[in-house]
Amino acid sequence: MKDTKRVDFWTGLALMAISVLVWVLTADLPVPKRGIGPGQYPRVIATIMFLLGLVQVGVNLKGGFPRKGEVTNWTHIGRALLLALIAFVYVRMLKLFGFPLLTPFLLFGTIKLFGYKNTKVAVLVSIGATAVIFLLFNVVFMVFLPTGKLF
Amino acid sequence: MGNLLYGFALVFQPLTFALMVFGTAMGVVIGALPGLTASMGIILLLPLVYRLPANVSLVMLCGLFCGGMFGGSISAILLKTPGTPSASATVLDGYPLCEQGKAGKALGIATVSSFIGGIISTICLILIAPQLAKVALKFQAADYFSLAIFGLSIMASSSGKNVVKGLIAGCIGLLASCIGIDTIVGVNRLTFNNMYLAGGFSLLPVLIGVFAISEVLTQVQEKSEAGKIMAQTVRNILPSWIDVKLILPTAIVGSILGVFIGIVPGTGGAIACFLAYNLAQKFAKDRHLFGKGALSGVAAPESANNATTGGALIPMLCLGVPGDVVTSVMLGALILIGVRPGPLLFVENVDIVYSIFAGMIIIQFLMLGFGLLSSRYAPAILKVPNTLLMPIILVLCVVGSFSLNNALYDVTVALAFGVIGYFMKRWGYPGAPLVLGIILGPMAEENLNRALLVSNNNWTILLKRPISLTFLILSVVSIALALYSARKEEA
Numbered sequence: 001m002k003d004t005k006r007v008d009f010w011t012g013l014a015l016m017a018i019s020v021l022v023w024v025l026t027a028d029l030p031v032p033k034r035g036i037g038p039g040q041y042p043r044v045i046a047t048i049m050f051l052l053g054l055v056q057v058g059v060n061l062k063g064g065f066p067r068k069g070e071v072t073n074w075t076h077i078g079r080a081l082l083l084a085l086i087a088f089v090y091v092r093m094l095k096l097f098g099f100p101l102l103t104p105f106l107l108f109g110t111i112k113l114f115g116y117k118n119t120k121v122a123v124l125v126s127i128g129a130t131a132v133i134f135l136l137f138n139v140v141f142m143v144f145l146p147t148g149k150l151f
Numbered sequence: 152m153g154n155l156l157y158g159f160a161l162v163f164q165p166l167t168f169a170l171m172v173f174g175t176a177m178g179v180v181i182g183a184l185p186g187l188t189a190s191m192g193i194i195l196l197l198p199l200v201y202r203l204p205a206n207v208s209l210v211m212l213c214g215l216f217c218g219g220m221f222g223g224s225i226s227a228i229l230l231k232t233p234g235t236p237s238a239s240a241t242v243l244d245g246y247p248l249c250e251q252g253k254a255g256k257a258l259g260i261a262t263v264s265s266f267i268g269g270i271i272s273t274i275c276l277i278l279i280a281p282q283l284a285k286v287a288l289k290f291q292a293a294d295y296f297s298l299a300i301f302g303l304s305i306m307a308s309s310s311g312k313n314v315v316k317g318l319i320a321g322c323i324g325l326l327a328s329c330i331g332i333d334t335i336v337g338v339n340r341l342t343f344n345n346m347y348l349a350g351g352f353s354l355l356p357v358l359i360g361v362f363a364i365s366e367v368l369t370q371v372q373e374k375s376e377a378g379k380i381m382a383q384t385v386r387n388i389l390p391s392w393i394d395v396k397l398i399l400p401t402a403i404v405g406s407i408l409g410v411f412i413g414i415v416p417g418t419g420g421a422i423a424c425f426l427a428y429n430l431a432q433k434f435a436k437d438r439h440l441f442g443k444g445a446l447s448g449v450a451a452p453e454s455a456n457n458a459t460t461g462g463a464l465i466p467m468l469c470l471g472v473p474g475d476v477v478t479s480v481m482l483g484a485l486i487l488i489g490v491r492p493g494p495l496l497f498v499e500n501v502d503i504v505y506s507i508f509a510g511m512i513i514i515q516f517l518m519l520g521f522g523l524l525s526s527r528y529a530p531a532i533l534k535v536p537n538t539l540l541m542p543i544i545l546v547l548c549v550v551g552s553f554s555l556n557n558a559l560y561d562v563t564v565a566l567a568f569g570v571i572g573y574f575m576k577r578w579g580y581p582g583a584p585l586v587l588g589i590i591l592g593p594m595a596e597e598n599l600n601r602a603l604l605v606s607n608n609n610w611t612i613l614l615k616r617p618i619s620l621t622f623l624i625l626s627v628v629s630i631a632l633a634l635y636s637a638r639k640e641e642a
Contacts, residue, residue, distance in 0.1 A: 007578050008316075015319060022326065025341055029333075035604040038333035038340050041596045042326060049322040055315055076372035077577075083371045084570050087364075087545065091562045103546055110542035114371055121539075129543050133550060141202060143554040 005066035012056025019050035083113060098148025103130040155277070158505030162513055167207045171510055174214030175517040181215070182222020183529060185232045186370055186537050187544075189219025190480040194363045195547050197355055197484060198554040205488045206503045210510035212484055216477055217269055217460050217514050220420055221522060224261040224453055225529045228254060237420025237456035240428040244441065244448025251444055258529070259390040260446050261453045262522030264402045268454035269515035271406035272413065272461025277508050279414075280497075283469040287494035292601035293612050297622035299595035302472035304626035305415075306479070307584045308633035316580045318630070324588020325595070327352055334593065335600055347560050352568075354483050356552040356561045357589055360568025361575075361582040362480060367545045368573040370537060388523055398450035401431045409455035413462020419475030420456035427455030461511060468492055468504065471594070476583045483590055 022042050029039030060066045090106045107126035116122055137143040161167060181192035192215050200208040223238030228245035248257035307317030330341045331351025342348040405427035412423035431451035432441050441448050463478045471492040473479035485492050490503060497504055552565035572582050606612035613619050
């Protein structure tokens, strides 16, 4: 099992901070005479979360400040975040370029990021999958995917 | 009986039947592919689900659930890699059989055992669910609140060693469900005056993000290739009568065990398969062959994991509390199509309930057919590399979340929850309690409010109602037991 003591410690602190933030943000919400108000319910959850955060901090501080766990593989995290970033940029650009034009590029880039080597197959799959998904959703499911503003 | 016949009539409608066949086939394929799970398959089908009548889409999802549970055994036997966690124990004897050139026999036994497990669990579902629903009809607001807490605590406590992390994930889900316009007074809550957040988080993008996109992000970490299938012709898949007679007692015991494991919320096929395997190791006729290619070693886990399907549907349909991760996704799908699971489902939506019952019976036969056909197609399916599949799944996730409201905001939410889900997985926080928190959050708040209104803000109403008190005690016990066993394991 991965040693995540230090991460758990910081997560515990972050949870406690979020809980306090929830208390502050719900301070001005109306309090009804009967029943639970809109602020009270999140406050109950925030209190439990604060306590759980405290447990995380306490448990991981036992025996001193937690030592660093196994070396973080930044290449792994970097690849995952790069894919997330590509997807975010893709979504932002969808309105402008449209699904049929942009998706083959997303697919091709992602296939390569996953490490698939055969470029010819990658191109074919990128174009073919885009066409199938576009037709399936536009014609069968009647979900009209963005076609872009450029053309 | 009349209702069940009505269910059969509905299930044999051409569209329903066609989609049930499609769901089961897709489930088998998805289950067979390592890295893809039944929950991911259901998520990918969600855009289709809420365009169909509720009973039709639910029968299709049940097909995918059962097919996915069986499909995991195909790669477990042929690749030594379980397609789903529920097929983990099948590897132990399935792959040795494959090494001996008996892959066809192993696949045949897995198919027949899955069929037996599925049929027994469906019978239990039909017999138990309506009775439990009758009891649940007596529930009041306080009981529903405590039930929601029980559902969350049981899901959190089944998070292995990370009980606290499971509880934290559940709390984050509950808190996320608070974001938006409050349903009681109608004020903006935790929205930071953002008009998008005022609507809260729709369930579909959250499901897609936490269960599907996070998986794609996890898999992109390491470049992986398709598994290598041992060079052999898969044939003679139809098991002989002697083989069936040998495994029958094991399959029946495994099925009964699987049903009960499935009923307990928060458990699932992965636990059932190992328990059944261990049990079979003690009494099966061919127990001396366990680990070397025993047919009962394939039959026990396969019957047990498929038997959890019907079992897991019981608490989901009767109480609105899912039995495992897949049923928590199915619960989300039900809510998306406007059906609130719970005892009232058995009164107000008889067509849906009995379509599921009848569908589950037919699905077992379809699964049997697809299982026996798998010898011909499985090797080809397993050659499709994840490096090609995952990017397509990412695009399907984008399209799926867009299709909810034709809004790119939902896609952004899905991607954001995908990143959150990725880091949660990386740091050992389970995703299921988070999603369950979002699903059960409104139910908990609404019923707590109602309970306090009728009791004049007397919080002890939660302890005065016997059903409510029972659920609260069970919640505490489940967490205490989980903490105790985690501590014991550490020691």
